[in-house]
Amino acid sequence: MIITRTPFRITLGGGGTDLPSFYEEHGGFIFAMSINKYMYLMLNRRSVADRKIVIRYSRVETVDDIEEIEHPLAREVLRMHDVRENIELTSIADMPARTGLGSSGSYLVGLLTAVRAYKSEPAAAVAVAEEACRIEMEILQEPVGKQDQYMAALGGFRVLEIGRDGRVEQRRVPVDFMTATELVSKARVYYTGVQRSATAVLKEQDEAARRRDREDHARVVESLLKIKEIGRDILKAFEGGDLDAFGRLLDEHWKYKKRMSAQISLSVMDRLYDEVKKRFGVLGGKIIGAGGGGFFMLYCPERGRELDEFMAGHDMPRVDYFPALQGSRVVSDMTAFDDFGWAARP
Numbered sequence: 001m002i003i004t005r006t007p008f009r010i011t012l013g014g015g016g017t018d019l020p021s022f023y024e025e026h027g028g029f030i031f032a033m034s035i036n037k038y039m040y041l042m043l044n045r046r047s048v049a050d051r052k053i054v055i056r057y058s059r060v061e062t063v064d065d066i067e068e069i070e071h072p073l074a075r076e077v078l079r080m081h082d083v084r085e086n087i088e089l090t091s092i093a094d095m096p097a098r099t100g101l102g103s104s105g106s107y108l109v110g111l112l113t114a115v116r117a118y119k120s121e122p123a124a125a126v127a128v129a130e131e132a133c134r135i136e137m138e139i140l141q142e143p144v145g146k147q148d149q150y151m152a153a154l155g156g157f158r159v160l161e162i163g164r165d166g167r168v169e170q171r172r173v174p175v176d177f178m179t180a181t182e183l184v185s186k187a188r189v190y191y192t193g194v195q196r197s198a199t200a201v202l203k204e205q206d207e208a209a210r211r212r213d214r215e216d217h218a219r220v221v222e223s224l225l226k227i228k229e230i231g232r233d234i235l236k237a238f239e240g241g242d243l244d245a246f247g248r249l250l251d252e253h254w255k256y257k258k259r260m261s262a263q264i265s266l267s268v269m270d271r272l273y274d275e276v277k278k279r280f281g282v283l284g285g286k287i288i289g290a291g292g293g294g295f296f297m298l299y300c301p302e303r304g305r306e307l308d309e310f311m312a313g314h315d316m317p318r319v320d321y322f323p324a325l326q327g328s329r330v331v332s333d334m335t336a337f338d339d340f341g342w343a344a345r346p
Helices: 020-026 070-079 103-118 126-140 146-154 179-187 197-209 217-239 243-259 265-281 304-312
Strands: 002-013 028-045 055-057 058-064 085-092 157-160 168-172 186-191 284-287 293-298 330-335
Touching: 002 103, 002 146, 002 217, 020 028, 020 217, 028 103, 028 146, 028 217, 058 103, 070 126, 085 103, 103 126, 103 330, 126 146, 126 168, 146 157, 146 168, 157 217, 179 186, 179 243, 186 243, 186 265, 186 304, 197 217, 217 243, 217 330, 243 284, 243 293, 265 284, 265 293, 265 304, 293 304
Parallel strands: 055 085
Antiparallel strands: 002 028, 002 330, 028 085, 028 157, 055 058, 157 168, 186 293, 284 293
16 A cells, blocks of 8 residues: 655736747746645555446546546556556545645545655655656647646745746745745635636636737736736745735736636625725735635634624635645555565665
8 A cells, every 4th residue: 555645736926828829939937835735645456356446536437548547647647657457546635626726636646646756666755756748738728737746746935937848947035934924824815616627717818828819818917927026026925025016916916817817706705805805904815725615714804803704694604724744655664564564676
């Protein structure tokens, strides 16, 4: 049995600029953090005589060959690494899927980490991230960017500079414990209860940025350029320890993000956002991820408890989180021992 633990992420600045339709023309910029909410992948070689493969997620698949697997990420990882034994793969997550925290990237990176441990073929975190990007972006042709895979693999506070050729230069941003504590106290996160696939939102953005003949092309590209600029300002705010500046920049960011698509926000969220800014001194906020639901981040410098009560009254409970410094890792590997506790391999 091999168990991996892979963090989810929250984008702090530059969201959306990591899609090829944008970075191939303008270069991308992402500032994000991993959080202590995780995807767990358990890979076990079954001892029964048959060679069936079992994949457990929101449903259970039992197949004779990997080509029959319907879960696209699991199928492509096992195919890429030619794992055809009678294995059982189970995924468990701290947070619901399709809520803007990068769950598909965490699943993919966690599974790649597990399979590489199973085959005794470890790789550097950046290599695993690029492998995950290849599966989602090239093989499956999903309209996604590169941040989820890199954040899942690397962890911590990270800047990703994405060149026009797709190459990623990443670096860790040194955020101290006191700043991290202040952040989670003021940048409060609430669960909207709405689950949605990011694919539809991202596909619309991707097509608008790529196709110059669309009437929304200029608006989407101009918004992303501004989001990229604001993202750099958010990074400066963190480096200077000025989190209130981050809160105000969130508000500016949200205005440009909503300009890209009517699917990004919800009318009820817009009304709530205007109200909490007036009543509780919220400086800024946004829906985490591509938009359309999931989690709502609100930056509230002083009246956080009152805001919690207000949001709970609208069926949006607060979610506790804290930045996580580690990326995907193997937390248990019992394949290193035989059934009697003897080391099975050096």
